[in-house]
Amino acid sequence: MNPFAELKPALALDEALEEASRCLYCYDAPCTRACPTHIDVPAFIKKIGSGNLRGSAATILSANVLGASCARVCPTEVLCEGACVLNDLHHKPIKIGQLQRHATDWAMSHGMRPFVAGTKQPGSVGILGAGPAGLACAAELLRLGIEAVIYEASERPGGLNTTGVAEYKMTPEFSLREIAWLVEAGVEVRYGSEVGITVPLGELESKHDFVFVGVGLGSIAPLGISGDRLDGVVDALAFIEELKMERSRARVGKRVAIVGGGNTAIDAVTQAQRLGAEEVHLIYRRGPEEMPAYHHEVELAKQASCRFHFLVNPSRVVGEGQVSGLELQRMRLGEPDRSGRRTPEPIDGETFVLPVDMVIAATGQKARALLDILPGVKLDRGKVLVDERTMQTSNPRYYAGGDCVSGGQEVVNAVAEGKRAATQMAAQLQQLQRQARKA
Amino acid sequence: MADLKINFAGIETPNPFWLASAPPTNTGDQVMRAFDAGWGGAVWKTLGDPIVNVSSRYSSVDMGQSRMMGLNNIELITDRPVEVNLREMREVKRRYPKHTVIASLMVESKRDIWHEMVKRAEDTGCDGLELNFGCPHGMSERGMGSAVGQVPEYACQITEWVKEVAKTPVIVKLTPNITDIVYPARAAKKGGADAVSLINTINSITGVDLDTFTPRPDVGGRSAHGGFCGPAVKPIALNMLAAVVQDKEVRLPVSGIGGISNWRDAAEFILLGASTVQVCTAVMHYGFRIVEDMIDGLSNYLDEKGFRSVRELVGRSLPSVSRWEELDLNYKVIARVDQDKCIGCGLCYIACNDGAHQSIAAEAAHGRTKVSIIEDTCVGCNLCSLVCPVDGCISMIRVDEGRPPLTWKEYSQDPKAHPHLGPANGH
Numbered sequence: 036m037n038p039f040a041e042l043k044p045a046l047a048l049d050e051a052l053e054e055a056s057r058c059l060y061c062y063d064a065p066c067t068r069a070c071p072t073h074i075d076v077p078a079f080i081k082k083i084g085s086g087n088l089r090g091s092a093a094t095i096l097s098a099n100v101l102g103a104s105c106a107r108v109c110p111t112e113v114l115c116e117g118a119c120v121l122n123d124l125h126h127k128p129i130k131i132g133q134l135q136r137h138a139t140d141w142a143m144s145h146g147m148r149p150f151v152a153g154t155k156q157p158g159s160v161g162i163l164g165a166g167p168a169g170l171a172c173a174a175e176l177l178r179l180g181i182e183a184v185i186y187e188a189s190e191r192p193g194g195l196n197t198t199g200v201a202e203y204k205m206t207p208e209f210s211l212r213e214i215a216w217l218v219e220a221g222v223e224v225r226y227g228s229e230v231g232i233t234v235p236l237g238e239l240e241s242k243h244d245f246v247f248v249g250v251g252l253g254s255i256a257p258l259g260i261s262g263d264r265l266d267g268v269v270d271a272l273a274f275i276e277e278l279k280m281e282r283s284r285a286r287v288g289k290r291v292a293i294v295g296g297g298n299t300a301i302d303a304v305t306q307a308q309r310l311g312a313e314e315v316h317l318i319y320r321r322g323p324e325e326m327p328a329y330h331h332e333v334e335l336a337k338q339a340s341c342r343f344h345f346l347v348n349p350s351r352v353v354g355e356g357q358v359s360g361l362e363l364q365r366m367r368l369g370e371p372d373r374s375g376r377r378t379p380e381p382i383d384g385e386t387f388v389l390p391v392d393m394v395i396a397a398t399g400q401k402a403r404a405l406l407d408i409l410p411g412v413k414l415d416r417g418k419v420l421v422d423e424r425t426m427q428t429s430n431p432r433y434y435a436g437g438d439c440v441s442g443g444q445e446v447v448n449a450v451a452e453g454k455r456a457a458t459q460m461a462a463q464l465q466q467l468q469r470q471a472r473k474a
Numbered sequence: 475m476a477d478l479k480i481n482f483a484g485i486e487t488p489n490p491f492w493l494a495s496a497p498p499t500n501t502g503d504q505v506m507r508a509f510d511a512g513w514g515g516a517v518w519k520t521l522g523d524p525i526v527n528v529s530s531r532y533s534s535v536d537m538g539q540s541r542m543m544g545l546n547n548i549e550l551i552t553d554r555p556v557e558v559n560l561r562e563m564r565e566v567k568r569r570y571p572k573h574t575v576i577a578s579l580m581v582e583s584k585r586d587i588w589h590e591m592v593k594r595a596e597d598t599g600c601d602g603l604e605l606n607f608g609c610p611h612g613m614s615e616r617g618m619g620s621a622v623g624q625v626p627e628y629a630c631q632i633t634e635w636v637k638e639v640a641k642t643p644v645i646v647k648l649t650p651n652i653t654d655i656v657y658p659a660r661a662a663k664k665g666g667a668d669a670v671s672l673i674n675t676i677n678s679i680t681g682v683d684l685d686t687f688t689p690r691p692d693v694g695g696r697s698a699h700g701g702f703c704g705p706a707v708k709p710i711a712l713n714m715l716a717a718v719v720q721d722k723e724v725r726l727p728v729s730g731i732g733g734i735s736n737w738r739d740a741a742e743f744i745l746l747g748a749s750t751v752q753v754c755t756a757v758m759h760y761g762f763r764i765v766e767d768m769i770d771g772l773s774n775y776l777d778e779k780g781f782r783s784v785r786e787l788v789g790r791s792l793p794s795v796s797r798w799e800e801l802d803l804n805y806k807v808i809a810r811v812d813q814d815k816c817i818g819c820g821l822c823y824i825a826c827n828d829g830a831h832q833s834i835a836a837e838a839a840h841g842r843t844k845v846s847i848i849e850d851t852c853v854g855c856n857l858c859s860l861v862c863p864v865d866g867c868i869s870m871i872r873v874d875e876g877r878p879p880l881t882w883k884e885y886s887q888d889p890k891a892h893p894h895l896g897p898a899n900g901h
Contacts, residue, residue, distance in 0.1 A: 056538040059863050062820030065841045084538075118841055120817040124864060 038309035039202040042335075043107075043133055051137040055084035058129050061120055066131055069118035071451040072099035076115055080134055092142035095135055096149050100174040100454075101167055103143060103213050104196055105447045106136035107205040110298075112331040114447070143216055152221045153180035158464035160457075161186060161243035163405070165224045166194025167446045168249035168437030170214065172453035173222045179461045184243070186228035194251050195438070196446050198276040201302040203309075207279050231408050240432070244467075245460045248409065248419060248428070248435035249453060252400035252443060258294065262352030263396075271295070271303040271397035278306055288393025290314040292361045294349055295397030296326040297443075301336045303395045308339035315341045316389060320348040320366050320379040344389070348379065353388055360388040400443060409433060418442050426456035434460060476776030477783040478514075478769065482750045483643040483669035483727045485601045487574040489514035490744065490784060491768050494731050494752035495578035495604060495647070498762070500552065502562030506569065511762035512769050515574025517671075517752060518563060520551035520606045521595065522580040522618070527553050533680045533690035535706060544706035545755045546680040548691065548698055550612045551580055556594070564598040575599075576645065579636075580606040580618050583628065588635045602642045605633065605667075607658070608649035608674025610701045620674070623649035626661035633665025643668040645729060648718075650707075651677050655714045659724045671729035671752060672718060673711045675701025704755035708733030712746055716795050719747030736764070737771030744784065745791035803885055803895055804877040807854035807870040809834075809847045815867040818842025822858035822868060830857045 046054065058080040066076040074095055082091035095102040111117070111132040119128030142149070158181050162169045165187035176183040191197060197210040218224065228234045239246060255270040257263045267288060278285040287310040293303045296319035308315050317336065319326060322345045326333065336343075346366045353360035365385035368377035402417030411430035413420045419428055419435040426434045436452030438444065478489040492515035493499050493508055500519045508516055527550055535544040552559055567575050577595035581587045595603060607629050609619030622628045629646065636644055646662035648655055650673040662670050677699050682689045689697035711732025718724055730748030734740050735756035743751050756764055772784065781787055811822070820843035823836040833852040836843050847858075859868040877894075885892055 053539050059819050059821060061818075061843070062824035063836070063838070063843050064820070065818065065843075068838075068841055120819045120842065123817040 039306075041107075042203045043130075045140060046130070046133050046137050051083055051134060054130050054134055055080050057121070058084075059120065065118035065120060066115035066129075069114045070098075071114070071445070071447045072105075072454065073451075074098040074102065074115075074135070076131055079138060080129065080131070083134055083138055088138055088141040089145075089147060091138040092147060095138055096142065099447065099450050100149050100171055100217065101196075101213065101446060101450050102135060103139035104167070104205065104210060105450065106132050106139055107209070108196065108200050108445075109447050110329050110331070110445060113329055114445075143213070148220045149217055150174050150178045150220055152177045155182075156180035156461075156464065157468060158182065158245075158461075159184070159243045160245045160247055160460055161239050162247045162249060163230055164188075164194065164249040164251060164437070164439075165192035165214070166249055166251050166437055166449065167196050168251075168449035168453035169194075169247065170217060170222065170453070171450040172247045172249060172434075172436065172457045174217055174220075175454045175457035176461060177221050179457070181457075181461055181464060183223070183457075185222065185224045186230055186234055186239070187224050187226050188229040188250075190226045192224050192226075195272070198279055199272055199299075199302075200279075201275070201306060202279055203305070229405075231405060236408065236410070244432070244464060246409075246433050247453070247456050247460070248406070248412070248433060248439060249437045249449070250403045250405055251438040253403050254401060255396050255398060256401050258349055258352070258394075258396050258398065260349055260351055262354060262358075265352050265354045265358050266356060267354070267358030267392055268352055268394045268396070271299050271395050272400070274395055275299075275302060275306055278310060285310060287312045288358075288391065290316070290391040291393040291395060292316045292318050292349075292389060292391040293395045293397055294318045295399070296321065296328060297397065297399075298328045298332050300397035301328045301332040303397050304336045304341045305339045307393075307395065308341070312393075314391075315339060316391065317341050317343050318347055318349060318361070318363065318389075319343070319345055321368065321376065322346055325368075325376050346379065348381065349394070350386055352394055358392055358394055360390045361394055362386055362388045400438075403439060406439065424455075425459045426452055427459065476773045476781055477785075478773060480749055480784055480788075482574075482729065483602070483645065485515075485574055485643055487514045487601075487750060488572060489769060490740065490748075490750040490772075491515075491765050492517060492574065492576070492729065492750050492752045493757065494754040495520050495576075495606065496754040496758070497549065498754060498757045500554070502566045505562075505566050505575070508757075508762045508765075509566075509570045509573045512765040513573075513762065515576065515601075515750070517576040517578050517604050518559065518600075520578040520580045520609070521556050521559050521591065522551045522613075523582070524555055525550045525553055525612070528693050530691045530693045533700070534704070535680050542704055542755065542759050544678075544680065544702055545704040545758065546678045546691070546700040546702050547675070548611050548693075548700040551606070551609065556591075560594060560598050563595075563600055567599040567601075574601045576602045576604050578604040578606050578647070580609065580613060583617055583622065583632060585635045588632060589639045592636050592639050596640065596642055600642065602645060602668075603636065603640055604645040604647050604671060605636060606647050606674075607632070608647045610649060610651050610675055610677050611699060620649040620651055623647075623658055623674070624652050626657045629658050630661040630665040633662055633667050637666035645669040645671050647674055647731075648672040648714075649674045650710060650714055650732075654717075656717055656721045656724065659718045659721065659726070663724050663726055667726060669727040669729060670718060670724070671731055673707070673714050673732045675703045676707055676710065678702030703733065705733045705735055705739075708739060708742075712742060715743060715748055716746045716792065719789065720792060720795065737768045737775065740768060741772060741775060741787065742791075744787045745789070746795070747789040747792055749785075749788050799882040801881065802879040803882065803892075804875065804880045806873045806875060807856075808849050808852040808873055809854070809856075809858050810869050810871045811845055811847060812867050812869070813844075815864050816845065817864055817867075818844060819863060820845070821861045821863065825857050825861045830855050834858060 079091045079094040115131045116128040162185040173183040347363040350364040351362040366379040369380045413429040434456040437449035495517040531549040534542045537543040607623030613619035614621040646667040730743035731752040826834040833848045862868040
């Protein structure tokens with residue numbers, strides 16, 4: 036059996052029809068409100084039930100052009116499915132994610148377009164980054180008839196949606212296939228185009244009326260402790276990327292410690308276990324209540340026989356050339372910090388060494404260096420500051436969305452932000468046109 | 475355990491559950507298996523001059539994921555020789571003397587042919603005869619079935635012919651494909667029938683194939699109307715049953731037919747005056763075994779309600795079946811929502827706002843829709859309580875305004891005396 040097989044496989048036609056028939060067709064539905072892109076969930080499910088799959092897919096894609104990805108990677112348990120009224124009635128919400136996949140899979144395999152480009156309007160937008168935010172922004176602009184060019188620094192589109200999603204949720208092949216589908220519909224991506232290096236900032240600003248920044252975040256910061264460069268200390272995102280992109284090269288230790296309490300840490304746990312690790316330890320400096328990972332993700336880690344170590348913080352990586360252990364400092368919780376969570380404090384003299392041969396850091400990503408060169412775009416602790424209603428930055432010509440603004444959220448949030456920015460830029464362009472005509 | 479035995483038009487039957495004349499009673503083997511399963515009686519698939527059937531005979535209407543909410547058929551009467559059927563009928567009666575076997579008959583509208591058929595059927599030892607004046611397809615085009623049932627004079631005439639020679643009770647099976655079923659029921663009575671059974675199937679086209687454009691069932695690119703039955707027809711059957719039972723001229727025992735699938739359905743027919751019920755579609759869907767719950771469920775229900783016999787249930791709801799003009803205009807209910815049970819789906823709001831009387835307010839609260847009843851304008855129509863998916867969440871509460879009962883007849887004599895019912899009051 037493939038250890039990376041999908042946790043939530045495609046529904047067969049009769050399964051989909053039965054599930055669709057359970058939907059109550061709520062009015063002003065909670066699932067739709069809970070979705071950052073506000074997909075009209077009851078409408079698309081009703082259409083599955085009536086056999087109108089084309090219409091169902093159109094309902095989804097008009098709200099969220101990456102609806103096929105989101106059907107697979109969204110934490111539906113805390114979004115649409117978590118909001119489903121049937122949780123209150125008999126504790127079994129509608130499988131909204133899987134129904135969304137049913138409709139969007141149909142669309143992709145029946146020659147349907149993800150969107151239709153609108154009548155050409157004046158104006159052009161340069162988009163930095165071909166991740167979910169940039170792709171959604173481009174698709175929305177094209178739908179509104181506005182030229183959009185995506186500048187992607189790497190040679191591969193999709194960002195973390197391609198390389199950073201746990202394999203049992205979505206494969207990189209699927210992410211790339213979905214993007215190819217958008218490209219067929221008109222999305223233009225220029226690869227190897229790094230602003231400030233291969234694409235001068237001046238050129239970008241002269242070619243485009245607006246710039247959308249959707250560059251995401253960089254690699255995970257080193258642990259910053261003695262021994263953090265030893266062989267066997269890796270970045271969780273690099274670990275997951277290698278596993279997804281070059282499975283045959285991917286290696287995992289026998290005893291693995293994963294440092295961090297977020298969803299990326301959980302992904303590293305489950306992927307390390309599936310790759311063959313005998314012991315997987317999760318190291319988190321606060322307690323179980325403070326973990327930022329979703330409850331349903333933590334359950335997956337428990338199913339993967341993960342051993343949780345709470346209130347401990349790595350103080351030293353032990354080993355000579357190669358990792359042989361991780362020294363952990365016991366912690367206690369002090370006063371709440373800015374985020375409202377209680378700050379962990381070390382307990383003097385209480386350390387111990389966990390014998391491991393691999394340490395995976397999942398402790399938060401660094402900001403992209405590129406952000407520092409964008410003129411007049413203000414940052415706050417490495418995140419781009421925007422007006423959340425418009426996604427406009429402190430430089431009116433620059434908009435931004437996705438992880439470089441949020442510090443790391445879901446694909447669906449990035450899509451919503453990219454789309455919101457596109458709508459705003461389009462409105463601005465229209466206004467500029469009107470002003471030009473008057474003058 | 476309550477007594478389920480009943481006497482129907484002189485026929486003593488072990489319980490009120492009979493199989494209707496249809497495919498489940500096509501052969502002696504089927505009928506014997508049905509009796510073993512617990513069925514009290516069986517009306518044999520209609521005997522007559524053997525016919526030839528088409529292939530592709532049934533089609534259905536589904537509701538959501540529930541199959542066969544309604545079933546349509548274009549099958550005709552038995553396609554097996556009369557003597558084979560009669561031999562099997564005799565054998566069944568010999569082996570199951572206490573069970574009820576009814577011969578269903580349909581022959582050409584000639585007196586001597588009917589006489590001959592009645593004698594041959596009764597010679598098997600069957601307990602009674604059912605005259606099929608209801609089949610709406612195929613046979614009607616040959617002047618039989620509903621072609622007889624739709625003309626009261628014909629129905630009366632043939633019933634008379636049968637009664638001239640019949641020694642067992644004669645049941646006339648009525649077609650619903652008529653403006654008022656009471657007229658053929660009266661004709662049956664006039665012709666001397668001992669009982670009536672109703673309803674036969676309703677003329678129907680169940681649907682059209684959206685790819686081939688041919689209605690179902692597709693018989694080589696053509697289709698014909700068939701007879702509709704199953705759960706979907708129950709409300710129509712119940713209404714016709716009540717109309718016939720309440721008619722002062724008919725006054726005959728009635729065997730109820732139409733969408734009966736379980737003991738609850740059966741109890742409803744019995745409450746409205748049927749003393750036996752006949753089942754077909756539910757058996758075609760699930761087999762003879764369904765009778766086990768019908769017997770068990772009905773007898774538990776009778777025990778719980780304190781009835782010693784099913785006979786005490788017959789017609790018990792009839793006093794409350796009245797004409798609209800006899801209803802109390804001063805009776806008032808309004809909706810009440812149990813907020814603890816409400817799941818916030820908003821269905822009652824949109825149903826009331828778009829489909830009824832705009833008497834529910836909605837606001838967003840904690841990601842859900844919070845509803846409240848606007849009591850001043852609520853007319854108590856029940857719609858919200860019907861669409862609500864949560865059991866017991868919306869109830870219709872009696873509002874006693876201290877007014878004496880008032881019928882339409884009384885109101886219309888002096889509307890001004892009842893200003894609270896005027897149009898200005900939101901009604």
